[in-house]
Amino acid sequence: MPGTAVFSRRRFAGIAIRVLRKTFWMLLVLFGITCISFFVIHLAPGAPSDAETTLNPLAGEAARRQLEILYGLDRPLHVQYFDWVVRLLRFDFGNSMSADARPVLTKIAERLPLTIGVNLISLVLVLVIAIPLGIITACKQNSLLDRLVTILVFLGFAMPSFWLALLLMLFFGIEHHWLPVSGLTSLNFPELGFWDKCSDLANHLVLPVTVYTVGGLAGMSRYMRACMLEVLRQDYILTARSKGLSQHAVILHHALRNALLPVITLLGLSVPGLIGGSVIIESIFALPGLGQLFYAAVMARDYTLIMGNLVLGAVLTLAGNLLADVCYGLADPRIRLSKGGV
Amino acid sequence: MNITLPPCFAGRHVMLIPGAVIVLVMSLAAICAPLLAPYPPFDLHLNHILEPPSTRFWLGTDRLGRDVFSRMLYGGRVSLWIGFVAVGISVGIGTALGLISGYYRGWVDEVIMRAVDIMLCFPSFFLILAVIAFLEPDMTNIMVVIGLTSWMGVARLVRAETLSLREREFVAAARLAGLLSRRILFSHILPNALAPVLITATLGVAGAILVESGLSFLGLGVQPPTASWGNMLMEGKAVIGTAPWLSVYPGLAILVTVLGYNLLGEYLREILDPRTKQ
Numbered sequence: 001m002p003g004t005a006v007f008s009r010r011r012f013a014g015i016a017i018r019v020l021r022k023t024f025w026m027l028l029v030l031f032g033i034t035c036i037s038f039f040v041i042h043l044a045p046g047a048p049s050d051a052e053t054t055l056n057p058l059a060g061e062a063a064r065r066q067l068e069i070l071y072g073l074d075r076p077l078h079v080q081y082f083d084w085v086v087r088l089l090r091f092d093f094g095n096s097m098s099a100d101a102r103p104v105l106t107k108i109a110e111r112l113p114l115t116i117g118v119n120l121i122s123l124v125l126v127l128v129i130a131i132p133l134g135i136i137t138a139c140k141q142n143s144l145l146d147r148l149v150t151i152l153v154f155l156g157f158a159m160p161s162f163w164l165a166l167l168l169m170l171f172f173g174i175e176h177h178w179l180p181v182s183g184l185t186s187l188n189f190p191e192l193g194f195w196d197k198c199s200d201l202a203n204h205l206v207l208p209v210t211v212y213t214v215g216g217l218a219g220m221s222r223y224m225r226a227c228m229l230e231v232l233r234q235d236y237i238l239t240a241r242s243k244g245l246s247q248h249a250v251i252l253h254h255a256l257r258n259a260l261l262p263v264i265t266l267l268g269l270s271v272p273g274l275i276g277g278s279v280i281i282e283s284i285f286a287l288p289g290l291g292q293l294f295y296a297a298v299m300a301r302d303y304t305l306i307m308g309n310l311v312l313g314a315v316l317t318l319a320g321n322l323l324a325d326v327c328y329g330l331a332d333p334r335i336r337l338s339k340g341g342v
Numbered sequence: 343m344n345i346t347l348p349p350c351f352a353g354r355h356v357m358l359i360p361g362a363v364i365v366l367v368m369s370l371a372a373i374c375a376p377l378l379a380p381y382p383p384f385d386l387h388l389n390h391i392l393e394p395p396s397t398r399f400w401l402g403t404d405r406l407g408r409d410v411f412s413r414m415l416y417g418g419r420v421s422l423w424i425g426f427v428a429v430g431i432s433v434g435i436g437t438a439l440g441l442i443s444g445y446y447r448g449w450v451d452e453v454i455m456r457a458v459d460i461m462l463c464f465p466s467f468f469l470i471l472a473v474i475a476f477l478e479p480d481m482t483n484i485m486v487v488i489g490l491t492s493w494m495g496v497a498r499l500v501r502a503e504t505l506s507l508r509e510r511e512f513v514a515a516a517r518l519a520g521l522l523s524r525r526i527l528f529s530h531i532l533p534n535a536l537a538p539v540l541i542t543a544t545l546g547v548a549g550a551i552l553v554e555s556g557l558s559f560l561g562l563g564v565q566p567p568t569a570s571w572g573n574m575l576m577e578g579k580a581v582i583g584t585a586p587w588l589s590v591y592p593g594l595a596i597l598v599t600v601l602g603y604n605l606l607g608e609y610l611r612e613i614l615d616p617r618t619k620q
Contacts, residue, residue: 032460037469044476154608158600160552162559163593166579170586269462276467280556284579294468295560298475306472313465321463 015329022325026318033314034088034307038081041306047073048097048301071097071303084307093311094304096297104308107293112312114184115282115289118205119274122212123267126220129213131263134224138232138259139251149221156218161277165211165284172207180204182286208285215277216270223266227259234258261331268324271317358609364602372418379412383569392585402587404577410588413569414595420570421551421599424485428550431489433543436496441527441535443497444504455501458494466491470553471562479562488550496542503535537614544607548600555596571596 049067068074072083087094093104137146173181180186186200231237232255240254278291286292290309297305371378380400381387387399387407395402401410443454470487477483507513508531516526557563558572566573571592578588 029456029460029463033464036460037472040469041472041476044473045478046476154601154604155597157604158548158597160555160559160593160596160600162556163575163589163596166575166582166589166593170582170589174583174586272463272465272467275465279467279471280560283560295471298472301476310465310468310472313468314463317463317465 015326018329019322019326022322026322030311030314030318034085034311035081037310038084038307039077041303042077042080046301048303049073073303088311093308096305097302098300098305104304107305108290108308108312111288111290111293114287115275115278115291118208118212118287118289119278121205122209122216123274125209125213126216130217130220130224131260133221135228135251135256135259137221138225138228139247141229149225153218153222156214159214159218161211161215162280162284164214165207165281168207168210169284179206181207182284184287204285208281208287211281212274212277216274219270220263220266224259224263227262228255231255231259257331261328264327264331265324268320268322271320272313275313275316358606361602361605361607361609364598365606368418368599368602369422371415372422375415375419379409379415381409381412383408383413383416384567385409385412392581394585395587401591402585404574404585404588405581410574410591413574414571414592417569417571417574417592418595418599420481420564420568421554421572421596422547424481424488424554424564424570425547425550425603427485428488428492428554429543429546431486432493432546432550433496433539434493435489436493436542437500437532437535437539439493440497440500441504441532444501445508445523445527445531447505451501454497458497461491461494464491467553467556470557471560474557474562479557479565481564481568484554484557484563488553492546492549492553496539496546499538499542500535503538504531507531507534537610541607541610541614544603544610548603548607551596551600551603 047068048071049064065074072080075083084094091105093108095101095103096107133149137143137149140146169181172179180203184201184204185197186192186204189197189200192200237250237255240250245254275290278289279295280291281287282289282291283295290312294306294309296302297309385408387403387409389407390399390403391407392405393399393403393407399409399411401414404410404413439454439458443451470491473487474483477487513526513530516530521530554563555570555572555575558570559576561573561576563572564570566577574592575589578585578592582589
């Protein structure tokens with residue numbers, strides 16, 4: 001039997017190799033994503049110079065040419081791409097191609113905390129609700145509660161997030177005036193004291209967080225239930241039961257750990273959906289987050305800002321996958337001990 | 343008290359009835375929209391602007407005095423049509439790539455599966471949004487873009503199915519009989535791999551309808567005056583305080599339709615997928 005030190009070093013080496021391999025592969029994927037996005041976006045009709053030239057009767061062809069030279073759009077596409085990648089390697093996303101011409105990174109950094117914050121809060125809520133719900137429905141399969149939850153899950157899957165948002169606005173904001181329906185803060189925000197500021201902010205975030213949470217809840221609780229059912233069929237659960245362990249001990253100590261594993265992976269995979277969903281939800285509640293920024297960038301054909309957002313989205317997705325993979329490796333002894341093998 | 347339900351309400355058939363009924367009713371409503379609609383969808387009743395539901399206008403009227411019920415019927419046509427074509431495209435691409443990948447294996451498989459991985463890492467709604475905004479949002483573009491960004495699941499499923507089918511005896515027999523690979527793929531492997539495709543396609547229609555309505559809600563989908571459930575909700579949001587019915591009914595239609603396709607898809611999975619059989 002190996003000593004603890006050897007064991008943990010082996011374990012560490014296995015995970016490190018996996019992470020290295022995975023990271024290398026992810027850089028390739030990232031390269032593929034930037035390549036496809038860059039060419040699709042630059043080849044599609046419309047250009048960032050449109051807003052200030054074609055749509056403005058006072059500006060002529062000369063002004064357009066000047067803008068194109070300013071933005072570097074007059075060069076061949078592959079040269080532009082190469083240039084962009086080289087700058088990206090130095091974490092320079094370039095300047096926005098809109099009138100304010102601020103660095104893309106600054107613009108994104110302003111918006112990121114809100115989007116990530118709201119998503120994280122709702123993610124925690126989803127896990128806190130979905131995991132117990134999944135366990136209970138799996139343990140009492142086909143009970144009344146299980147049936148009820150199943151119906152709710154199907155409704156949750158079919159519910160368009162923006163419709164739920166509208167209904168919540170209608171009920172809590174317009175009918176009853178319980179909660180504010182748009183924006184992040186009230187008009188008198190600067191005059192409020194610290195605690196009032198906090199409660200004002202929280203009030204504004206209740207509805208968006210609810211919409212995000214309901215969106216994630218259906219999938220997560222269903223998945224948790226499926227994983228739990230799968231685990232409960234295993235032989236080691238039968239063993240645990242026949243040892244005379246209580247239902248409580250079997251579920252919490254033997255089944256839960258194993259059933260949670262696939263859920264970790266699902267978390268990693270749900271990142272692109274969350275990012276995409278933020279465009280719609282932020283536009284409904286007029287939240288100044290990343291989704292709104294992206295929408296505005298697309299509408300203005302702001303190439304650098306669009307690319308910055310896409311790269312960020314891809315990096316977050318890949319990071320989510322990697323993190324899920326590492327957690328999986330740490331939690332599952334079967335993977336922990338087999339070296340490598342992505 | 344012990345109530346025995348008819349078999350169609352028990353166990354795994356419980357999803358068939360509501361699913362099939364919803365899908366059937368919604369499809370019929372869409373097909374027969376011109377017969378069922380009380381008014382043409384573009385008719386302006388300028389004396390009846392923003393009227394709440396009544397016997398004359400069953401679900402009320404919108405900002406231009408158009409009948410909401412009639413527009414919802416026509417909107418259903420648009421949503422279902424986009425859903426079906428988009429899924430057709432994604433199933434077509436996914437099945438073809440999955441078959442090739444699973445049958446030829448080796449580097450072809452490697453390349454296709456890595457492409458699947460790349461596509462899965464795309465924040466796809468971002469990309470759809472960008473492409474649609476650039477290409478002018480019309481129905482063809484929406485269908486094509488949704489189709490092109492949702493084939494990965496089908497490709498993985500078909501590949502897995504093909505990998506196991508190609509080792510079976512009947513495929514070996516076909517190969518011994520000297521059949522061309524193309525013939526083996528299309529007449530022997532494909533028909534046997536159709537069950538999972540059918541399941542994903544049914545669930546895919548629901549997904550595509552959701553994406554389309556989301557795009558239309560943002561103003562980047564089906565463009566007014568053509569009605570779609572998404573853009574009706576967008577128009578409703580502007581007057582949500584005075585005319586809440588505009589924000590309620592089109593969303594209900596989306597919910598019910600998506601629910602129907604999901605139920606039907608889950609039912610098909612229950613009866614066709616051997617893994618869910620106990």
